[in-house]
Amino acid sequence: xxxxxxxxxxxxxxxxxxxxxxxxxxxxxxxxxxxxxxxxxxxxxxxxxxxxxxxxxxxxxxxxxxxxxxxxxxxxxxxxxxxxxxxxxxxxxxxxxxxxxxxxxxxxxxxxxxxxxxxxxxxxxxxxxxxxxxxxxxxxxxxxxxxxxxxxxxxxxxxxxxxxxxxxxxxxxxxxxxxxxxxxxxxxxxxxxxxxxxxxxxxxxxxxxxxxxxxxxxxxxxxxxxxxxxxxxxxxxxxxxxxxxxxxxxxxxxxxxxxxxxxxxxxxxxxxxxxxxxxxxxxxxxxxxxxxxxxxxxxxxxxxxxxxxxxxxxxxxxxxxxxxxxxxxxxxxxxx
Amino acid sequence: xxxxxxxxxxxxxxxxxxxxxxxxxxxxxxxxxxxxxxxxxxxxxxxxxxxxxxxxxxxxxxxxxxxxxxxxxxxxxxxxxxxxxxxxxxxxxxxxxxxxxxxxxxxxxxxxxxxxxxxxxxxxxxxxxxxxxxxxxxxxxxxxxxxxxxxxxxxxxxxxxxxxxxxxxxxxxxxxxxxxxxxxxxxxxxxxxxxxxxxxxxxxxxxxxxxxxxxxxxxxxxxxxxxxxxxxxxxxxxxxxxxxxxxxxxxxxxxxxxxxxxxxxxxxxxxxxxxxxxxxxxxxxxxxxxxxxxxxxxxxxxxxxxxxxxxxxxxxxxxxxxxxxxxxxxxxxxxx
DNA sequence: AGATTTTGCACAAACGTTTGTACAAATTTA
DNA sequence: TAAATTTGTACAAACGTTTGTGCAAAATCT
Numbered sequence: 001x002x003x004x005x006x007x008x009x010x011x012x013x014x015x016x017x018x019x020x021x022x023x024x025x026x027x028x029x030x031x032x033x034x035x036x037x038x039x040x041x042x043x044x045x046x047x048x049x050x051x052x053x054x055x056x057x058x059x060x061x062x063x064x065x066x067x068x069x070x071x072x073x074x075x076x077x078x079x080x081x082x083x084x085x086x087x088x089x090x091x092x093x094x095x096x097x098x099x100x101x102x103x104x105x106x107x108x109x110x111x112x113x114x115x116x117x118x119x120x121x122x123x124x125x126x127x128x129x130x131x132x133x134x135x136x137x138x139x140x141x142x143x144x145x146x147x148x149x150x151x152x153x154x155x156x157x158x159x160x161x162x163x164x165x166x167x168x169x170x171x172x173x174x175x176x177x178x179x180x181x182x183x184x185x186x187x188x189x190x191x192x193x194x195x196x197x198x199x200x201x202x203x204x205x206x207x208x209x210x211x212x213x214x215x216x217x218x219x220x221x222x223x224x225x226x227x228x229x230x231x232x233x234x235x236x237x238x239x240x241x242x243x244x245x246x247x248x249x250x251x252x253x254x255x256x257x258x259x260x261x262x263x264x265x266x267x268x269x270x271x272x273x274x275x276x277x278x279x280x281x282x283x284x285x286x287x288x289x290x291x292x293x294x295x296x297x298x299x300x301x302x303x304x305x306x307x308x309x310x311x312x313x314x315x316x317x318x319x320x321x322x323x324x325x326x327x328x329x330x331x332x333x334x335x336x
Numbered sequence: 337x338x339x340x341x342x343x344x345x346x347x348x349x350x351x352x353x354x355x356x357x358x359x360x361x362x363x364x365x366x367x368x369x370x371x372x373x374x375x376x377x378x379x380x381x382x383x384x385x386x387x388x389x390x391x392x393x394x395x396x397x398x399x400x401x402x403x404x405x406x407x408x409x410x411x412x413x414x415x416x417x418x419x420x421x422x423x424x425x426x427x428x429x430x431x432x433x434x435x436x437x438x439x440x441x442x443x444x445x446x447x448x449x450x451x452x453x454x455x456x457x458x459x460x461x462x463x464x465x466x467x468x469x470x471x472x473x474x475x476x477x478x479x480x481x482x483x484x485x486x487x488x489x490x491x492x493x494x495x496x497x498x499x500x501x502x503x504x505x506x507x508x509x510x511x512x513x514x515x516x517x518x519x520x521x522x523x524x525x526x527x528x529x530x531x532x533x534x535x536x537x538x539x540x541x542x543x544x545x546x547x548x549x550x551x552x553x554x555x556x557x558x559x560x561x562x563x564x565x566x567x568x569x570x571x572x573x574x575x576x577x578x579x580x581x582x583x584x585x586x587x588x589x590x591x592x593x594x595x596x597x598x599x600x601x602x603x604x605x606x607x608x609x610x611x612x613x614x615x616x617x618x619x620x621x622x623x624x625x626x627x628x629x630x631x632x633x634x635x636x637x638x639x640x641x642x643x644x645x646x647x648x649x650x651x652x653x654x655x656x657x658x659x660x661x662x663x664x665x666x667x668x669x670x671x672x
Numbered sequence: 673a674g675a676t677t678t679t680g681c682a683c684a685a686a687c688g689t690t691t692g693t694a695c696a697a698a699t700t701t702a
Numbered sequence: 703t704a705a706a707t708t709t710g711t712a713c714a715a716a717c718g719t720t721t722g723t724g725c726a727a728a729a730t731c732t
Contacts, residue, residue, distance in 0.1 A: 015681075015682085016681065016682045016683080017682090018681075018682060018683075018684095019680085019681060019682075022681095031680085031681080032678085032679055032680060032681085033679095033680065033681075034679080034680060034681085037680080037681080056687090058687090059686095059687045059688065059689085060686070060687050061687085062687070
């Protein structure tokens with residue numbers, strides 16, 4: 001069973017492919033195609049089970065109807081959620097998403113981007129994993145609409161949507177302080193990533209504003225292992241912190257694991273709070289407090305910004321930080 | 337900055353587009369293009385930053401270099417992992433993956449499939465969410481290579497790769513029985529899905545083989561809510577089971593939540609085991625025993641089967657069930 | 673009834689490739 | 703040195719659409 005083309009329909013109906021194309025694209029009105037012809041065409045199209053060939057159409061029109069989404073890893077539930085949402089949003093515009101998984105590897109990211117470019121993507125949403133922005137900047141300057149999510153480049157014009165990480169870290173730290181914690185250790189992730197930098201800044205600013213100088217920042221990766229090792233080290237010190245602030249839920253898992261090893265109770269011995277929400281957090285031994293990122297809003301807004309660019313709408317603001325929300329639970333103990 | 341085409345290169349080098357095309361496709365040898373011409377073409381291509389236009393190439397060659405992957409939901413970490421792995425595997429073949437998220441909705445699944453078809457996909461990997469297989473079967477019969485994962489149709493020829501759910505359920509149930517449990521309730525998911533049916537069968541067969549007739553199967557959805565509600569009901573009965581077998585980790589989460597509500601301790605009061613592994617399971621109040629599906633193997637094998645079909649290799653077997661592995665942890669108490 | 677407008681449609685080029693075939697020029701062979 | 707072979711390349715069609723334009727026929731107006 002061969003696929004039917006517009007040409008087949010033209011032959012059967014005795015009309016030209018031009019007419020068929022126009023009817024099938026809903027431009028019948030515009031080009032004043034007669035009612036009868038329309039009906040005939042639609043009937044035959046249905047009968048032949050006609051499916052348009054996007055490739056051909058796109059070749060001619062110069063469009064691909066494809067948006068690329070590049071994220072560090074689908075295995076990370078935070079990004080999986082974003083991908084799911086973005087995928088759905090993009091479909092609403094009649095576009096298709098191709099997803100690239102850079103695995104936190106800058107080289108892979110670059111290769112994927114290159115590959116996607118040859119697919120004539122019309123837009124790109126990316127959570128850049130690297131510090132370098134040359135390639136992205138170049139592509140952006142060539143005119144490809146791009147929106148960064150989660151991570152972004154502060155000094156460039158590239159639109160972005162991300163969580164206000166500073167605000168989240170500041171609020172969480174403030175909450176800890178208000179609950180009497182003065183000895184807080186922050187376990188951070190990849191140091192030169194924007195979110196990490198902002199979180200650390202929120203953390204230190206909050207402490208400074210409360211005149212607390214006795215804090216500690218350790219770690220260097222958004223992984224379970226990093227959380228585990230750093231916590232292990234912490235627990236071996238003479239003076240343990242009263243609270244740990246994990247900058248991702250992977251780090252928090254590592255911390256929990258290490259504390260379990262050492263039989264340290266949360267929150268009795270040490271309080272814990274983490275960035276990133278996750279359905280499972282409520283089912284842990286102690287429900288884990290977190291700073292929840294507005295995943296849905298980020299996704300929606302990123303797609304919105306992207307299509308504003310694609311449709312060349314006069315974009316006003318397209319660099320925004322969205323406020324996170326706080327979920328304080330039993331994992332934080334009130335001291336005194 | 338306009339994109340350079342093969343034609344531009346032809347003009348600059350003074351060679352024909354035929355020659356350029358052949359060189360750029362690595363067919364220089366085959367068509368005996370001279371060394372100098374090759375070098376000239378490659379130099380110019382690099383200089384112009386030439387990126388091939390897949391659409392045009394694919395239009396002509398009838399290929400799209402695109403594989404569609406349709407799964408129920410990226411939000412489900414089980415499928416997110418599969419998607420991540422499959423995406424990576426497919427890229428190794430130089431193909432691109434477009435991902436569809438059916439949200440467990442048969443209509444959406446159908447629409448997406450339709451949409452993907454018009455993109456001239458060369459293959460499809462799908463975890464079908466519906467019971468009906470008409471559309472998929474039709475497409476398969478039209479010659480599109482398809483591989484089902486996770487869920488499949490028993491009586492059709494469509495290749496599939498899935499977990500041996502029967503084996504998993506049987507093994508888990510046997511383990512419970514061997515630990516002295518005789519009153520086990522199974523909370524199931526979507527009843528007419530293949531995995532669910534096989535799991536239930538494994539469960540009942542195990543019990544029957546041990547001459548245990550006192551069991552209970554409840555529930556009807558792979559959701560947290562289902563797990564929660566069914567467990568709530570269970571706990572209100574006079575006689576509570578000694579163990580609960582959750583057929584997905586979402587169900588297990590709901591069960592844990594309900595037990596927490598009622599202050600029922602795991603495993604002291606009730607033991608719990610679930611299908612599907614997840615990194616978080618170890619960090620729960622009580623590390624949760626699970627039947628882990630071989631996600632990586634499923635993904636790899638599915639892609640392998642798919643490309644065997646695409647490349648028209650004589651495929652021997654392409655319907656397989658892979659054995660799960662068991663992770664028995666503290667959530668199961670030994671009785672007596 | 674002739675002029676004007678509207679209606680309905682078709683022609684043909686173009687999008688950027690791939691590919692079967694053809695054919696000179698250069699080289700080798702007899 | 704003529705014939706045969708090899709080498710290097712080009713022509714042109716095709717893939718399935720979209721779209722600017724053109725042009726009869728029908729309808730309306732004067």
